[in-house]
Amino acid sequence: MPAAASPMTDEQRKAVITAYLKAFDNGGTSHDGIPLIEFFAPDALFFFPKWGLAHGKSEINxxxxxxxxxVVSVEHHFSxxxxxxxxxxxxAVEGTTHGEHRDGPWRVGVPEWGAGRWCGVFEVRDVLIxxxxxxMDPDYAGKDVARYPWL
Known part of the structure; x- marks a missing residue:
C-alpha cells in the first residue's frame, strides 16, 4: 500500500477500507498480492459478532x-x-453483500430480514486499520428463526 502523508484524509481512509474489503472478497489477498492481515496495525482491535474481540494481528488472523x-464466498456491493x-x-460505512455460507447462500433483501446488511466502524491511521x-447478523443462511416469533 502506498504511504500516506500524515494526517490521512477521509478519502485515503476510505481507500484503505475499500482495498481491505476487496481483498476479503478475493479470498484474503488484494489484487496486487497483499495478504488481508497486512491491512492491520500490529496491535489492531477487531470485533466480529459471535466471535468477539480480537487483539492484535495474531488473534485477527x-x-x-x-x-x-x-464463509465460502462474499461480495460487497461497493457502489x-x-x-x-x-x-x-x-x-463508518454501511453496506450490503451477497455470498455463500456453508449453510447456504445469502443475498441482501432475500428475505428482507435476512443477512446481507452490515455496518463497520473503522479507525485508520498511518495507512493501517x-x-x-x-x-451485522452472522446468521448468513437465515437458519436461526425459531427464537424470533416475528419471523
Missing amino acids: EMFGDLGKT SFNWITTGTDVL QRAFIY
Missing part, C-alpha cells in the same frame, strides 16, 4: 481463519456504500 471455515466520515481517524468493529 485466527478470527479470519474461523470465519473462513464458514451502494454509505460512508460516514468525521474528519478524524474514525469513519487500527480498529474495526463490524455490526
Whole structure:
C-alpha cells in the first residue's frame, strides 16, 4: 500500500477500507498480492459478532481463519456504500453483500430480514486499520428463526 502523508484524509481512509474489503472478497489477498492481515496495525482491535474481540494481528488472523471455515464466498456491493466520515481517524460505512455460507447462500433483501446488511466502524491511521468493529447478523443462511416469533 502506498504511504500516506500524515494526517490521512477521509478519502485515503476510505481507500484503505475499500482495498481491505476487496481483498476479503478475493479470498484474503488484494489484487496486487497483499495478504488481508497486512491491512492491520500490529496491535489492531477487531470485533466480529459471535466471535468477539480480537487483539492484535495474531488473534485477527485466527478470527479470519474461523470465519473462513464458514464463509465460502462474499461480495460487497461497493457502489451502494454509505460512508460516514468525521474528519478524524474514525469513519463508518454501511453496506450490503451477497455470498455463500456453508449453510447456504445469502443475498441482501432475500428475505428482507435476512443477512446481507452490515455496518463497520473503522479507525485508520498511518495507512493501517487500527480498529474495526463490524455490526451485522452472522446468521448468513437465515437458519436461526425459531427464537424470533416475528419471523
